[in-house]
Each structure stands twice: as C-alpha cells, then as structure tokens.
Amino acid sequence: MTVPLTDANSLHVQTDPNEQANTPAATDSSASESASDDRHGAATTARQWQVLSQLQRNRWVGTTHVFEQLIMAGFDISLRTVQRDLNALAKRFPIEKNNANPQGWRWCDDAPLQSLPHMNLSQAVAFNMVEANLTQLLPPVILDELFPWFDLARRQLKNSKVTHSWIDRVRIEPATQPLIAPHIDLDSKDNIYHALFYQLQIKACYTRSNKSQASEYTLNPIAIIQRGVIIYLVATRTDDPEAIIRTFALHRFASVEILESAAQTPENFQLDTYLDAGGMGFSHPLFSKLPSHGKNTPIELQFTKQAGKSLTESKLSDDQTVTLNDDDTLTIQATVNLTSQLVWWLRGFGSGLLKATPELLYQAVLDKSIDHE
Numbered sequence: 001m002t003v004p005l006t007d008a009n010s011l012h013v014q015t016d017p018n019e020q021a022n023t024p025a026a027t028d029s030s031a032s033e034s035a036s037d038d039r040h041g042a043a044t045t046a047r048q049w050q051v052l053s054q055l056q057r058n059r060w061v062g063t064t065h066v067f068e069q070l071i072m073a074g075f076d077i078s079l080r081t082v083q084r085d086l087n088a089l090a091k092r093f094p095i096e097k098n099n100a101n102p103q104g105w106r107w108c109d110d111a112p113l114q115s116l117p118h119m120n121l122s123q124a125v126a127f128n129m130v131e132a133n134l135t136q137l138l139p140p141v142i143l144d145e146l147f148p149w150f151d152l153a154r155r156q157l158k159n160s161k162v163t164h165s166w167i168d169r170v171r172i173e174p175a176t177q178p179l180i181a182p183h184i185d186l187d188s189k190d191n192i193y194h195a196l197f198y199q200l201q202i203k204a205c206y207t208r209s210n211k212s213q214a215s216e217y218t219l220n221p222i223a224i225i226q227r228g229v230i231i232y233l234v235a236t237r238t239d240d241p242e243a244i245i246r247t248f249a250l251h252r253f254a255s256v257e258i259l260e261s262a263a264q265t266p267e268n269f270q271l272d273t274y275l276d277a278g279g280m281g282f283s284h285p286l287f288s289k290l291p292s293h294g295k296n297t298p299i300e301l302q303f304t305k306q307a308g309k310s311l312t313e314s315k316l317s318d319d320q321t322v323t324l325n326d327d328d329t330l331t332i333q334a335t336v337n338l339t340s341q342l343v344w345w346l347r348g349f350g351s352g353l354l355k356a357t358p359e360l361l362y363q364a365v366l367d368k369s370i371d372h373e
Helices: 031-054 063-072 079-089 121-133 140-158 161-168 186-198 271-276 285-289 305-312 340-347 359-366
Strands: 002-004 095-097 104-107 113-115 200-206 215-227 230-237 246-249 253-262 297-304 321-324 329-336 353-357
Touching: 031 063, 031 079, 063 079, 063 104, 079 095, 121 140, 121 161, 140 186, 186 200, 186 215, 186 230, 186 253, 215 271, 285 359, 297 305, 305 321, 305 329, 340 359, 353 359
Parallel strands: none
Antiparallel strands: 002 113, 095 104, 200 215, 200 253, 215 230, 230 246, 297 329, 297 353, 321 329
16 A cells, blocks of 8 residues: 555554653563563554554545454554554654544645555555455466555454455356466466567467367467356457457467567557457358448347346347337337357247347357357
8 A cells, every 4th residue: 555654663653642762671571571562562662553544645535444444454442542642643644633523634745655564454444455356367477566565454454354255245256157277388378478568479379269289370479258167268360461460368378478579559559449340249251241340230029028027127238129019019229230149049939039130140140159268
C-alpha cells in the first residue's frame, strides 16, 4: 500500500503524555519484563500502522471509521485509544484534523509518498479476489511483484472474521458445464506473456487441433483472451502476407522462444472491436454463404415460453425485441454474429427452440455433424 509517510521508524509513538518513550531495558530488569515490553511495543506499532493506513490524502476520514476498521482487523481497543493514537501520530507524521463533529483526519497535501508493507481490509479482499480469478491472465513480471501482496492479503484476512466471511460467501460460477482446464506448459506460457508484455516476436512449436504433429511458427503476439477454461493467444504469423489475425490455444504450445525482434500489431487493431465483431466466435462453414459470413445478421428465434424466459432478462443484442404470441410462445428478434458458438448455444435449448431464421442458422442447429474448428 502506498501512503504519505515521512519516517517508517516513527510508527511506535507515545499514545499517552505520561508514558515514557521506549528505551533499552535497564540492566536490572528481568528477561520476562523485557519480553513483555517488546510484545506491547509490537502491538502498538501494528495498531498505529493500521491507523495510518486508513487515512487518505484528499478525503477526511472520521475517527469512528478508523476505530471500526481496526475492530474488523481484530484489534481489541476503544475509540479513545484511536483518538490518542491519532493525536500522538500527528506530532510525528504529516497528518491533520478538522474541527468537524465527528472529527476527521487526513494526510496533509504536501505529505511525501512512500510504501508501507500493509493494507486495509478492503484492499486485502481485492487482492485476494485478484489472486483467485486473474492470476492466469497476468504476466510473470507483474505476478512476481504481486505475490508478496497476495501473501500479505491472506495474512491480513486470516484474523478478520467479518471480511473472511465475505470471501467465503462470494464465488464466480460458470454459466456452462464446468470443465477441467487443459495442461499448459508453464515455460511456454511465461515466455508468451513476457513477449506480449514487451511486444516481442516469438518462435513457437504449436500443434493445431486437426494435426498430430507440431509446426514451427514465428508469431506476433497481440493479445491474451480467456474463454471458459481455455486461454488463447491472439497473434499473426510472419509468413502470412495478409497478416490474418488468428487464435492459438495456449495448451497446444510445445515450446516458445522469445525473439529480439519487435512484434508487429495490425494497424488500428482494437481488442474490444475484434471481440465485438465475433473474432472469438469461430466461423461455421454454412455461414460462409451469407454476406460478410454472417456478421451483424438479423435473426428471429421462436421458443416455448419457458425456454425463452431467460432472454427476457438477458438480451442477445441491444436491439432485441420480445413478442409473446397468441399460442403462448416467444419470438425473439435480434442482430448478432452467426458463429459456431451461437449454434452450440441454440442447440442447448433442445425442443424448446421451435424455429430459427435465417434458414441456414436453423439448418446448422439441426445438423448433428459440425466442424468445431
């Protein structure tokens, strides 16, 4: 966590004017008294550290809010202790208070910035969820810096019953049948992410899904996309004069070598535009007969009322319309990209899908033999 700080060694400050500053134990003090003092000093430092971590630069934070955050973090203290801490810390750190009721505290505008190896509970929850859900998509150069923070977040949350309860009650559940992710060669993955991060070309041994032998390609990495449990590299091949954008499943890479040459990204390429245009939808052979291979095609779907109910809440497109027919069926009209993914999805409705237009779309749904690539 980055906070304004002038001297990290000043954290353990007096919280009572009658207390004496910490000094080395007198030679006639017992070992047990010294150990007790050390534990008390460490507890005070940890508490004051937490107090400072709650303050912000541009917003007043109330004393009661700081107190509540410390209670959630597992500190057994009183509001008065927090007030004494803040007043004592104000003598050593560039923090200021206002005259409001209740009183607010913040870092001074000119307070220098340094890093404290600490985070508040909200930040710990965020780091924990990043670790749980996004580590597969982060390059090693970033993960190496985040691992200490992930560890700190886990330790921070360990003693907080309230926040830990939140993590135990939140999950991301796939909308389709859960699948086990295929094995990915970690060296290949790390090199792909490194090359993408630094925009370098790679030389790769890659086995296509319809081949049994690996082929060697020199690729220009463009982007990483995760769909379900499969992670894809979006790239162009250097031996392709048309620079067609292709997808490569990471688990099919046998080896990857990072080259010194800079990767070439197609001019005006935008990842969101590529995805919106159905770049990851995978084409279907039947749709090659349609204009633009079925992109931005108006469709009409007729469902049983029960089967189509979910589409009244989650739309296929912004221009979707829903009509309840006299025979108690639903007609859905929308503009979508015709892809194999759409076909597979519509097949999942089974007999709940009564009809679909254009006719080629309905033929694809009914056809049991489909090229998955």
